[in-house]
Each structure stands twice: as structure tokens, then as C-alpha cells.
Amino acid sequence: MKLKGAQVLQILLCFQPFTVSTRTYGTSGTLVDFTDPKVQGHLDALVRMAQSCVIKVRATPKDVRAYFTNSSPVSRSGQCFAACMLEQSDVINHGKVNRELLIHLASLVNGKSSRVVRKLTSISRLCLDSIEGLSDRCQLASTYNDCLNENMIEFAFPLDLAEEAVRKMPFHLIQANLPQEIRSLQY
Template structure:
């Protein structure tokens, strides 16, 4: 789930650009500022796809707030969080995560208030972990599970997956498989 780099932070996007499933939208996805952040997130994800050789399943899991199904999926989450500096040398910078989310959502927004609390709780889920991919994936999963009401709209998640350069790492992969949800 969560996560992003506006300026290099994926977590805030994943957290920051969520919408409520029931009533109303927390973020105006037509706002040029929000669109700019989404574009930055997609560029970061494209880089991570190449770096960790992520599959369409890996990226779809990340953008739909599902747990990774493979090691490359875990490492994709790590790449996204590390590029945003939310995780640096195995340490979570919770304050940066909250700050980045506040840039998109506002300092006193419901998203930021909840993220401030949840991000602290999720630190317990990674206590003692040393594997960078597992640590990032576990932290991201905890955020996703506890902030489910702010999940990315599915159409935006699918559009992000369609923009990934899977052909660069799997040149013979047919288009229908690259964009298949499974």
C-alpha cells in the first residue's frame, strides 16, 4: 500500500492519495498538483520495476494494497520506500512519511492524523528485521491493513500498472499477460 515519493516519496502517495470507499473523495485526482505527484510516483515505480525485475503481479499487489506474492514484490516495496527516503539503511523515517502525506493532504487532514498514529504502531511489526525487502514489505503491509479506508482507486492503480516498462525486463512477455490481473 502505502507509499510514495512526490519528490521521491512513494509512501505518501500511496497513503496520501487514497480515497474513501464509502462516501466522498479525500483527494481531487483532477487537481494538477495531485496529477504531478501521481506522475512522479509512476516514474519512481518504473525505475523500481527495472531495478528489482518486478512482475506485473508484484506491481499490481503494491498499487492495490495487497501483500507481495514474491520476493521481487517485497523488493519492489523496498525500492519504492527507499527511493522516497522513508526507509534509509533499514530505518523507517516515520516523520518524513507523515510530512510527505501532509504535503498532499494538508497537515490536519484525516489521512495525516491517522497515518501519524498507525505509522508508529507499524514500527513494532518490523522490530528486529534485518532483511531490507522483508522489512519494507512488512511495514507497508501494516500501513495498508490499518489504513484500508484510504486505498487507491482501482482505476488509478490499474493505470499505473499499465505504464510500467515490463517489456524491458521480460521482452517476450505478451501484452495480454503483462496487463493481466493474474
């Protein structure tokens, strides 16, 4: 299932998923009002997308925490979690990065002329070099995501909100005694 509007915040790597309190966060001159219904809708959909990816790739709390704190994955399932998130958003499709969609999604929340979008426009192009020659879908997505994170560090998401997202993940559904129909969803 594609959640085309939901991935905006995940794509930016600076606004990751969850329902939050009435706080407004500012990063490097960019204010994001997480109580705004438009932003909250994207956040809620992003959480659902992440929950689906946790089940599909059997991601661990460490995998999800790394993703939502803009850290490199610590395992293969962490790499595949990044791939799942970027593929569900259509930013990566059949091993190809859709920079135009990435930038468009960022502009929906931040505005077309925002600092986030201006920097993402140049960094996303630079990060294409980091994945040249990679064919493994999980490694490709993870490497691209890592490049974006490393180069957009000033827009990183607050740790407490990332932890809140991790707490909402359905890790209990990936235990060894899962029914076959759920296990078959794995990558």
C-alpha cells in the same frame, strides 16, 4: 535517483500513481482532486519512480498490482519492489523508517490536520513494532508497507486507477535478452 516530492501519494498508500481522467475521488470524508496540478505532478513523478523500481528489482505485473492495490507481495521481487519504492522516497533509509518524513509527505497533499495524516501518525508508530528485529531490507519494507495498508484500508486507492498504473510499467524491459547495463541495475 531520489524523487523526494513524488513519493507523497505512494507513501499514503491511498493515492497511487498514474495520469487520470477528470474524476474526483472521495474516501472516508477525504476528497482528492486528481486533476489538481499539484497532485498530478506527484502522481506523474510516482509513476516514474515505480517504473524505475520495476526495472531494478525485475518486478512482475503481479508484484506491481499487489503494491498498487494495497495487497501483500506475492513474491520476493514484490517485497523488493516495496523496498525500492520506500527507499527512493527516503521513507526507509539504511533499514530505518523515517516516520517524520512519511507524515510530512502525507501532509503536503492532504493537509496537516487531515484524517489521513492524523491516522497515519498513529498507525506509522504502531507499524514500527511489526518490523522490529528484521534485517532483510525487502522483508522489512514489505512488512512495514503491509502494516500501513492493513491499518489504513479505508483510504485504499481505487482499483481502476491502480490497474492504469500497472499498464504504464516497463515490463518489456526486464526480459531475458536485456543488455547487460540494464540487468546490472537489479538489486
